[in-house]
Amino acid sequence: MLVLSCRPPIRLLARRLRRAFHDSRWPGWQVIIGIETHAQILSRQKLFSNSLNSGLGEAPNINVSPFDAAFPGTLPVLNQDCVDLALRTAIALDSKIQTRSSFDRKHYFYSDLPAGYQITQHYAPIALDGHLNIPNRDSPIRIKQIQLEQDTAKSVFDPHTRTSNIDLNRAGTGLLEIVTEPDLRSPEEAAGFVRTLQAMLRAIGASDGNMEAGSLRCDVNVSINSVGQPHGTRCEIKNLNGVKFIQAAIIFEVQRQRALLSNGYPVSQETRGFNSDTFETFKMRSKEEALDYRYMPDPNLGVIFITPERIEQTKQTMPELPWATRTRLTETYKLSEQDADILLSLGGGQEGSAVAYFDRLCKDRNPRVVFSWMVHELLGRLSAAKLTFADNPLSESQLGELVDLVHTGAITGTSGKLLLREILANPSQKTPTERARLMSLLSHDELDVDDLCVAAIAALPSEALAFKRGHMNVLNKILGWVMKESRGKADSKLVRERLVALLEQDRDA
Numbered sequence: 001m002l003v004l005s006c007r008p009p010i011r012l013l014a015r016r017l018r019r020a021f022h023d024s025r026w027p028g029w030q031v032i033i034g035i036e037t038h039a040q041i042l043s044r045q046k047l048f049s050n051s052l053n054s055g056l057g058e059a060p061n062i063n064v065s066p067f068d069a070a071f072p073g074t075l076p077v078l079n080q081d082c083v084d085l086a087l088r089t090a091i092a093l094d095s096k097i098q099t100r101s102s103f104d105r106k107h108y109f110y111s112d113l114p115a116g117y118q119i120t121q122h123y124a125p126i127a128l129d130g131h132l133n134i135p136n137r138d139s140p141i142r143i144k145q146i147q148l149e150q151d152t153a154k155s156v157f158d159p160h161t162r163t164s165n166i167d168l169n170r171a172g173t174g175l176l177e178i179v180t181e182p183d184l185r186s187p188e189e190a191a192g193f194v195r196t197l198q199a200m201l202r203a204i205g206a207s208d209g210n211m212e213a214g215s216l217r218c219d220v221n222v223s224i225n226s227v228g229q230p231h232g233t234r235c236e237i238k239n240l241n242g243v244k245f246i247q248a249a250i251i252f253e254v255q256r257q258r259a260l261l262s263n264g265y266p267v268s269q270e271t272r273g274f275n276s277d278t279f280e281t282f283k284m285r286s287k288e289e290a291l292d293y294r295y296m297p298d299p300n301l302g303v304i305f306i307t308p309e310r311i312e313q314t315k316q317t318m319p320e321l322p323w324a325t326r327t328r329l330t331e332t333y334k335l336s337e338q339d340a341d342i343l344l345s346l347g348g349g350q351e352g353s354a355v356a357y358f359d360r361l362c363k364d365r366n367p368r369v370v371f372s373w374m375v376h377e378l379l380g381r382l383s384a385a386k387l388t389f390a391d392n393p394l395s396e397s398q399l400g401e402l403v404d405l406v407h408t409g410a411i412t413g414t415s416g417k418l419l420l421r422e423i424l425a426n427p428s429q430k431t432p433t434e435r436a437r438l439m440s441l442l443s444h445d446e447l448d449v450d451d452l453c454v455a456a457i458a459a460l461p462s463e464a465l466a467f468k469r470g471h472m473n474v475l476n477k478i479l480g481w482v483m484k485e486s487r488g489k490a491d492s493k494l495v496r497e498r499l500v501a502l503l504e505q506d507r508d509a
């Protein structure tokens with residue numbers, strides 16, 4: 001009896017569980033993903049030396065101090081700006097900042113690592129146990145730890161001379177390593193995680209997060225298991241520098257592991273690379289070949305102490321985080337989440353961030369109208385010219401004035417678009433009103449509209465008669481005549497009103 005009465009709920013639960021895990025790309029399998037992100041810290045100087053961090057395209061080996069080149073006897077000096085940015089990241093990720101953290105040496109031999117070891121935080125990282133909420137998911141992604149470490153140099157192969165050259169510009173640049181727990185469940189969640197993390201790092205100024213330029217790189221761990229079974233053996237795919245590559249690498253890896261397991265072979269723990277031409281992963285080394293890094297505390301660096309006061313002070317100076325901005329945009333301006341995301345994704349221009357630009361424009365204007373002009377018209381025009389918001393030449397007061405001209409009826413919507421196009425094509429110091437006047441876009445006043453309407457009725461007598469007899473549709477033809485005569489400058493709504501008034505006046509007479 002008891003057993004029978006228990007059955008339906010358990011079956012129901014199992015079905016619900018199956019449905020929750022169901023992915024038609026790999027039915028019956030659960031995908032487990034954990035990501036280790038390396039973000040280059042946006043500090044002026046390197047983590048342990050006073051040489052500058054290098055931008056893209058800089059000549060090789062110009063920003064190198066003796067310490068970066070591992071000259072014997074040189075000593076590291078910790079850059080507090082890097083610590084501060086790590087602290088901000090730790091706060092944004094809602095993690096437990098450690099009162100004491102320290103640095104360790106991770107030893108391996110490679111030509112781009114002059115010291116023979118990388119200074120990292122292995123035993124006592126700066127922060128633990130964080131959280132990041134990502135779109136389309138209820139529970140947050142848990143962050144296992146956040147650590148500070150050095151970047152390596154770069155080896156560049158020259159096919160002409162068939163030599164590998166070492167560029168030490170990047171050697172010693174500060175990195176933030178952010179490690180998740182294995183909480184992600186699909187390629188899409190992995191992409192959402194990286195995009196959310198990237199937006200946050202940019203908002204707080206911790207990293208430019210530029211994946212193509214290599215300032216944000218991900219190692220992605222993937223395993224699969226039959227639904228209801230324990231987690232499988234993971235493979236780690238190294239150094240993915242694009243969201244689309246992350247997704248492709250996971251999809252390839254899941255299918256590869258699924259083929260192995262379905263045919264009775266085990267998945268062996270491996271470090272794998274990703275070929276961005278074929279979108280395939282390939283074996284680099286197995287667990288047996290894994291290096292022994294011989295971690296040891298760095299004797300030349302002391303402990304980082306972080307007091308509760310310093311954390312509190314940093315919290316006070318944190319900018320608005322992207323997810324808070326998103327909520328503010330949807331709640332204050334009643335924008336949809338998609339529209340809020342569009343604004344957030346636009347980044348910055350000469351007038352500051354797109355969100356700040358929008359905020360200022362909305363001060364005494366309708367947010368929906370502002371959004372439409374800013375995103376549909378302005379950005380539409382810019383992207384048609386293969387430009388982005390960063391290239392926007394319109395100051396906030398120029399766009400505001402243009403919006404106001406249309407809103408007050410001084411120019412029509414069509415003229416507003418024309419004016420915008422003209423301003424973008426030929427930027428100048430003139431105000432939009434002056435330019436509208438020069439372009440003869442300022443709407444005819446009511447008298448002119450009246451004259452045109454009277455002229456139209458006179459020019460189209462049979463249409464006017466038809467209207468008076470109740471054929472309302474012919475009004476469009478009369479309206480079209482007026483619009484054509486005014487070269488599109490008349491306000492069609494106003495013309496329609498005037499025409500109806502005149503025609504009905506006629507009929508009543």
Ligand code: ADP
Nearest residue numbers: 032033034035036180181182221222223231234
């Ligand atoms: P290690 O200490 O060997 O580097 P970690 O436990 O730190 O291993 O995990 C490294 C990364 O692998 C983390 O991002 C973690 O989330 C992820 N990970 C751990 N187990 C799995 C698994 N079964 N499948 C996928 N990813 C995993």
Ligand code: MG
Nearest residue numbers: 036179219236
């Ligand atoms: Mg690890």
